[in-house]
Amino acid sequence: MAADLTAAPTERMTGAEIVIRALADQGVEHIFGYPGGAVLPIYDALFQQNSIEHVLVRHEQGATHMAEGYARSSGKPGVVLVTSGPGATNAVTGLTDALMDSIPLVCITGQVPTHLIGSDAFQECDTVGITRPCTKHNYLVKDVNDLAQVLHEAFYVATSGRPGPVVVDIPKDVQFATGGYIGPRNVVHKTYHPKLKGDAEKIKAAIELLRGAKKPIFYTGGGVINSGPRASELLREFAHLTGAPVTSTLMGLGAFPASDPQWLGMLGMHGSYEANNAMHDCDVMLCVGARFDDRITGRLDAFSPGSRKIHIDIDPSSINKNVKVEVGIVGDVAHVLEDMIQIWKASRAQIDPAGLMDWERRINSWRARNCFAYKASETTIKPQQAIERLYELTKGPDTYITTEVGQHQMWAAQYYKFDEPNRWMTSGGLGTMGYGMPAAIGVQKAHPEGLVIDIAGEASIQMCIQELSTAVQYELPIKVFVLNNEYMGMVRQWQQLLHGSRYSHSYSEALPDFVKLAEAYGVKGLRCEHPDDLDATIKAMIDHPGPVFVDCVVDKMENCFPMIPSGRAHNEMLLGDVGEKTVNEAITEEGKMLV
Amino acid sequence: MRQPTGSAYFMEEHHEPVARHTLAILVDNEPGVLARVIGLFSGRGYNIDSLTVSEVSHEANLSRITVVTTGPAEVIDQIKTQLDRLVPVHSVVDLTLTGRALERELLLVKVRGKGEARVEALSLADAFRARVIDATIESFVFEITGKPDKLDQFIILMKPLGLVEVARTGVASIARGPEGMAE
Numbered sequence: 153m154a155a156d157l158t159a160a161p162t163e164r165m166t167g168a169e170i171v172i173r174a175l176a177d178q179g180v181e182h183i184f185g186y187p188g189g190a191v192l193p194i195y196d197a198l199f200q201q202n203s204i205e206h207v208l209v210r211h212e213q214g215a216t217h218m219a220e221g222y223a224r225s226s227g228k229p230g231v232v233l234v235t236s237g238p239g240a241t242n243a244v245t246g247l248t249d250a251l252m253d254s255i256p257l258v259c260i261t262g263q264v265p266t267h268l269i270g271s272d273a274f275q276e277c278d279t280v281g282i283t284r285p286c287t288k289h290n291y292l293v294k295d296v297n298d299l300a301q302v303l304h305e306a307f308y309v310a311t312s313g314r315p316g317p318v319v320v321d322i323p324k325d326v327q328f329a330t331g332g333y334i335g336p337r338n339v340v341h342k343t344y345h346p347k348l349k350g351d352a353e354k355i356k357a358a359i360e361l362l363r364g365a366k367k368p369i370f371y372t373g374g375g376v377i378n379s380g381p382r383a384s385e386l387l388r389e390f391a392h393l394t395g396a397p398v399t400s401t402l403m404g405l406g407a408f409p410a411s412d413p414q415w416l417g418m419l420g421m422h423g424s425y426e427a428n429n430a431m432h433d434c435d436v437m438l439c440v441g442a443r444f445d446d447r448i449t450g451r452l453d454a455f456s457p458g459s460r461k462i463h464i465d466i467d468p469s470s471i472n473k474n475v476k477v478e479v480g481i482v483g484d485v486a487h488v489l490e491d492m493i494q495i496w497k498a499s500r501a502q503i504d505p506a507g508l509m510d511w512e513r514r515i516n517s518w519r520a521r522n523c524f525a526y527k528a529s530e531t532t533i534k535p536q537q538a539i540e541r542l543y544e545l546t547k548g549p550d551t552y553i554t555t556e557v558g559q560h561q562m563w564a565a566q567y568y569k570f571d572e573p574n575r576w577m578t579s580g581g582l583g584t585m586g587y588g589m590p591a592a593i594g595v596q597k598a599h600p601e602g603l604v605i606d607i608a609g610e611a612s613i614q615m616c617i618q619e620l621s622t623a624v625q626y627e628l629p630i631k632v633f634v635l636n637n638e639y640m641g642m643v644r645q646w647q648q649l650l651h652g653s654r655y656s657h658s659y660s661e662a663l664p665d666f667v668k669l670a671e672a673y674g675v676k677g678l679r680c681e682h683p684d685d686l687d688a689t690i691k692a693m694i695d696h697p698g699p700v701f702v703d704c705v706v707d708k709m710e711n712c713f714p715m716i717p718s719g720r721a722h723n724e725m726l727l728g729d730v731g732e733k734t735v736n737e738a739i740t741e742e743g744k745m746l747v
Numbered sequence: 748m749r750q751p752t753g754s755a756y757f758m759e760e761h762h763e764p765v766a767r768h769t770l771a772i773l774v775d776n777e778p779g780v781l782a783r784v785i786g787l788f789s790g791r792g793y794n795i796d797s798l799t800v801s802e803v804s805h806e807a808n809l810s811r812i813t814v815v816t817t818g819p820a821e822v823i824d825q826i827k828t829q830l831d832r833l834v835p836v837h838s839v840v841d842l843t844l845t846g847r848a849l850e851r852e853l854l855l856v857k858v859r860g861k862g863e864a865r866v867e868a869l870s871l872a873d874a875f876r877a878r879v880i881d882a883t884i885e886s887f888v889f890e891i892t893g894k895p896d897k898l899d900q901f902i903i904l905m906k907p908l909g910l911v912e913v914a915r916t917g918v919a920s921i922a923r924g925p926e927g928m929a930e
């Protein structure tokens with residue numbers, strides 16, 4: 153046990169009741185789960201109370217993604233309840249996804265009774281063993297008197313520092329046993345106390361670097377969103393104070409408004425020409441809550457070669473992991489930005505206006521390249537156009553977008569514009585097909601009045617399609633907008649560029665009739681095949697009060713550009729209007745080895 | 748500044764010199780904590796050259812894990828921060844960087860032989876200050892404590908004299924001077 157028992161338990165109840173009570177005391181209103189033998193006592197306790205609403209999913213993976221969508225859109229931890237064995241193993245994908253994207257989850261798993269652990273009992277699996285590498289932390293609770301404390305600790309660990317998923321494995325006999333309950337305020341963690349405030353000297357050094365910049369850039373990530381809405385406000389303030397242009401990773405979209413003139417668009421493998429070139433040519437880079445992931449840096453030894461770098465991250469192990477930085481500041485984004493702004497103002501710091509103007513001119517010349525241009529067609533819907541129209545017709549502060557994984561995800565990131573944080577939910581680190589629709593359900597649960605749209609691909613959507621039934625049961629009016637290109641488009645694109653157009657098993661054969669499928673679930677189905685029908689279909693989708701499934705048939709062979717081919721530097725991007733031959737030549741033999 | 752090229756996507760080997768480091772890790776003595784530490788090494792492809800673990804404070808429920816690992820400075824630094832963020836880990840100290848750490852290891856060696864080899868083994872053991880802790884007419888078990896390379900040396904010498912079996916504890920290490928390990 154890693155926590156101090158600072159208060160004696162005040163009440164006695166069963167383990168199952170402790171679970172419900174602890175969740176209620178943690179402010180949990182919704183949980184996503186699926187019953188089974190090893191969690192029946194908890195389900196029984198759920199039945200006899202009203203404070204927590206349970207959403208019955210159709211597959212445990214769905215529950216984890218719902219909890220992720222819920223957490224990411226609300227800032228609150230997502231809670232999952234599943235049974236032992238297959239219930240727990242089905243949750244593993246979502247746990248890993250949450251670990252990679254730093255999403256706070258508490259996942260309660262049932263376990264066979266303590267005396268049967270290790271005996272290959274029915275539906276036994278080594279849940280803590282299996283989930284150890286895919287959780288931030290996990291617990292097996294063998295004594296009912298530890299249960300309350302462990303549960304409160306689980307919430308603390310999941311939500312503090314760099315957030316992540318925590319599993320609490322509870323054997324069935326512990327759920328039946330009677331023990332003492334203590335409230336959350338009585339639990340203080342013994343070892344885990346992440347540092348929130350940045351080191352003052354480092355912050356000063358960072359300010360010195362920034363004020364000497366001529367070509368600054370802010371490279372921001374999901375850490376800004378995780379730090380809370382205040383962090384996004386501070387980021388805006390600091391960007392405006394300094395005049396530095398801002399780019400973001402896939403995970404950070406919305407922290408800085410896409411409508412701001414200082415916005416460069418997303419960076420990385422499918423990022424904008426201006427963002428990637430500015431990253432390459434900048435002289436001072438301020439990385440805020442991002443982690444120099446390989447999708448971002450491209451070729452490491454050619455990554456932003458001339459810049460000095462500052463990195464703010466709450467996770468010390470992220471600093472200097474992939475890229476060496478001059479100033480590494482361990483701390484929470486909002487705390488650190490607050491201090492930086494204060495010093496910046498107090499010292500009347502300024503970035504050389506002449507330098508900044510030159511830099512802007514350079515950036516504008518890259519902007520003029522218009523890297524997201526595409527050729528529209530009279531007869532076929534271009535996927536980019538579909539997202540553009542979707543954006544125009546649905547934009548607003550109450551709109552939430554989730555995605556699956558593939559080309560449609562990148563097009564959504566490129567063409568849908570976010571002005572607020574917590575409006576964009578996507579599987580970044582793990583790239584989990586099947587994430588988007590359950591995530592949308594979780595978002596809708598947290599924002600009943602919101603317009604929640606899953607931008608999907610026809611392949612991805614089939615990975616968790618069963619959750620349509622959940623949306624129907626709970627009357628959650630999510631909208632699934634499928635860009636149906638009849639291919640695992642992202643796979644096909646790589647096969648075209650890297651494997652001589654040999655489309656090995658990437659064609660979406662034997663697709664269901666999605667409209668009929670949706671209707672079988674009780675969801676309104678719409679199909680759109682012609683550019684002229686696009687707007688009307690999107691409007692019909694919004695106007696329908698219940699869940700809708702749109703099968704939007706798009707160009708089969710469209711590729712997602714710009715693209716930094718694996719093994720290339722930021723300033724070696726491929727743009728959409730180059731011929732196929734150039735595209736093929738652009739990728740080195742070495743690059744083909746890479747993922 | 749030179750960029751490391753250690754991304755998973757650019758697996759050019761490290762050209763930086765590798766060095767041996769001894770890490771002391773203070774952890775809560777709870778089930779699974781060793782698995783977490785070892786899992787981090789295996790999951791991320793780091794080496795473990797030697798590992799010792801034992802409870803060091805019953806009242807505070809603390810265990811100390813000593814890991815000897817080899818790698819370039821950057822990788823060692825990464826290992827250290829990765830270990831540090833494990834929830835039950837109290838502190839991690841790179842004893843090699845503190846510069847003056849003491850290291851000791853205990854070795855048990857079984858040597859089987861008769862006649863001259865047996866006499867020779869015994870006199871070498873004496874020179875190494877090894878103790879005889881078991882003897883039969885044709886064998887000895889020696890116990891010897893010291894720095895790992897001294898133990899290596901002893902094993903090499905015993906090989907031609909009938910070495911049968913070796914058991915080593917792995918390294919225990921502690922910094923010199925009056926300061927305790929920072930929590």
Ligand SMILES: Cc1ncc(C[n+]2csc(CCOP(=O)(O)OP(=O)(O)O)c2C)c(N)n1
Pocket residue numbers: 556557558559560561583584585586608609610611612613635637639640641642643
């Ligand atoms: C669970 C899972 N399996 C495999 C992949 C590899 N993968 C990445 S994108 C993709 C194709 C997705 O196809 P679709 O959903 O139709 O999207 P599109 O790229 O066509 O827009 C695949 C198979 C993945 N990301 N996740």
Ligand SMILES: [Mg+2]
Pocket residue numbers: 558609610611635636637638639640641
């Ligand atoms: Mg597709």
